Amino acid sequence: xxxxxxxxxxxxxxxxxxxxxxxxxxxxxxxxxxxxxxxxxxxxxxxxxxxxxxxxxxxxxxxxxxxxxxxxxxxxxxxxxxxxxxxxxxxxxxxxxxxxxxxxxxxxxxxxxxxxxxxxxxxxxxxxxxxxxxxxxxxxxxxxxxxxxxxxxxxxxxxxxxxxxxxxxxxxxxxxxxxxxxxxxxxxxxxxxxxxxxxxxxxxxxxxxxxxxxxxxxxxxxxxxxxxxxxxxxxxxxxxxxxxxxxxxxxxxxxxxxxxxxxxxxxxxxxxxxxxxxxxxx
Numbered sequence: 001x002x003x004x005x006x007x008x009x010x011x012x013x014x015x016x017x018x019x020x021x022x023x024x025x026x027x028x029x030x031x032x033x034x035x036x037x038x039x040x041x042x043x044x045x046x047x048x049x050x051x052x053x054x055x056x057x058x059x060x061x062x063x064x065x066x067x068x069x070x071x072x073x074x075x076x077x078x079x080x081x082x083x084x085x086x087x088x089x090x091x092x093x094x095x096x097x098x099x100x101x102x103x104x105x106x107x108x109x110x111x112x113x114x115x116x117x118x119x120x121x122x123x124x125x126x127x128x129x130x131x132x133x134x135x136x137x138x139x140x141x142x143x144x145x146x147x148x149x150x151x152x153x154x155x156x157x158x159x160x161x162x163x164x165x166x167x168x169x170x171x172x173x174x175x176x177x178x179x180x181x182x183x184x185x186x187x188x189x190x191x192x193x194x195x196x197x198x199x200x201x202x203x204x205x206x207x208x209x210x211x212x213x214x215x216x217x218x219x220x221x222x223x224x225x226x227x228x229x230x231x232x233x234x235x236x237x238x239x240x241x242x243x244x245x246x247x248x249x250x251x252x253x254x255x256x257x258x259x260x261x262x263x264x265x266x267x268x269x270x271x272x273x274x275x276x277x278x279x280x281x282x
Contacts, residue, residue: 134163137210147236162214234271
């Protein structure tokens with residue numbers, strides 16, 4: 001073999017060896033670069049979104065049992081909880097109850113006079129009989145008894161001369177007075193006018209309510225009793241129904257024996273103001 005051929009062969013071998021070495025070096029470089037990338041990914045220091053080597057991790061699974069970790073976990077649980085299908089209901093409550101109904105006390109102030117007749121159904125009342133045969137509305141009995149007890153404690157002797165009257169009783173009384181004035185020589189018209197000044201027209205008498213009483217004394221002198229009643233009856237719910245000087249308002253002349261039950265509250269005010277029931281109800 002000539003020298004030229006041998007030299008050419010050597011050159012070819014060197015070139016192949018050089019190429020193999022270059023390839024080996026390139027493979028080594030690629031392998032080393034891959035190893036570095038893999039390690040950075042495992043350490044969490046490599047991010048495709050940031051060139052910073054301190055980019056935060058996407059997920060942390062290394063929570064520690066401190067307060068901040070607990071709060072984060074609870075917040076996450078709340079945020080990811082599935083919504084409820086129904087809104088929360090209020091706790092059951094007792095059904096509303098109606099306020100207690102106060103008793104009707106209007107019966108105490110029923111106005112009856114010559115211009116105001118008895119209301120319908122006024123005769124449908126519960127009566128209590130007194131020891132002398134008279135009767136009153138059962139609702140006024142206890143206060144009437146208390147008033148009489150107080151008067152007796154002062155040495156007085158009260159009695160109920162007239163209490164409840166039926167319509168027929170009232171008519172009979174009116175007829176009696178008319179006949180009395182006729183016997184005195186009055187005309188029919190004069191006798192009626194005089195009788196009506198002392199006796200309520202049937203259907204307009206408080207005695208038909210059962211709330212009025214004519215109080216007299218078992219002694220000959222009734223004025224000490226009348227004076228005591230005038231000063232104290234209001235404390236028991238009674239008023240002097242036909243005061244002196246009020247005939248134009250009440251329609252009846254002064255009767256110091258006629259007392260009407262109106263209840264303690266109204267009686268106290270009527271007495272303090274020295275007025276009639278008509279004026280009180282205006």
